[in-house]
Amino acid sequence: MVVKHSSKRHAAPKKPATAKTTKKSSAANRKVGVNEKQEEEQGGTTKKSSRSADEVVIYAESEYELKEIEAQNNKVLIGPAWLTRFERARITGARSLQLSLGAPPLVKVPDHATSSIGVAIEEIAQKALPISIRRILPTGIYQDISIEWLK
Numbered sequence: 001m002v003v004k005h006s007s008k009r010h011a012a013p014k015k016p017a018t019a020k021t022t023k024k025s026s027a028a029n030r031k032v033g034v035n036e037k038q039e040e041e042q043g044g045t046t047k048k049s050s051r052s053a054d055e056v057v058i059y060a061e062s063e064y065e066l067k068e069i070e071a072q073n074n075k076v077l078i079g080p081a082w083l084t085r086f087e088r089a090r091i092t093g094a095r096s097l098q099l100s101l102g103a104p105p106l107v108k109v110p111d112h113a114t115s116s117i118g119v120a121i122e123e124i125a126q127k128a129l130p131i132s133i134r135r136i137l138p139t140g141i142y143q144d145i146s147i148e149w150l151k
Helices: 026-041 085-100 116-125
Strands: 020-023 055-058 132-136 141-146
Touching: 085 116
Parallel strands: none
Antiparallel strands: 020 055, 132 141
C-alpha cells in the first residue's frame, strides 16, 4: 500500500478573538527592542508568543461599588455558616507562618501539636484568633464575619 503525502500544510482554523487588541506606542516598541537585545546578550531562550510584540490585550471592565451588609444578631448572611476549607487553609497557613516567625501562641500548646501548623489548627478550633473573614459577592456586596460567629 502506498501513501502519498501532500506537501501543503493545512492551516488550523482561527479561534474567534474574545479580547480587543490595540497597538502599543512607539515608546513601548523601543522598550521591546531593548528587551530583545538583553535576551540576545544573555543567550535568551524564551518562549515565543503567538501575539506580536506590539499588541496589548484590553478586557472589558466591570465596575461595581462595594457595599457592606450589616449583620443582625451576629448572623452570617453571605455564604455558609461555617469556615470553608479554603478560608480554613488560608487562615491556618498565615497563622502558622506567624507562629514559625516567633509570634506567641494564643492557646495553651497541646501535646499533640508538633509543628506551627498544629498550633494554628488548635487556635482555629478554639476560636482564639481575633480575625474576621470578608466574603464578597460578584455584585460588590460584602460582609465582614467574625470567626466567633462561624461554626
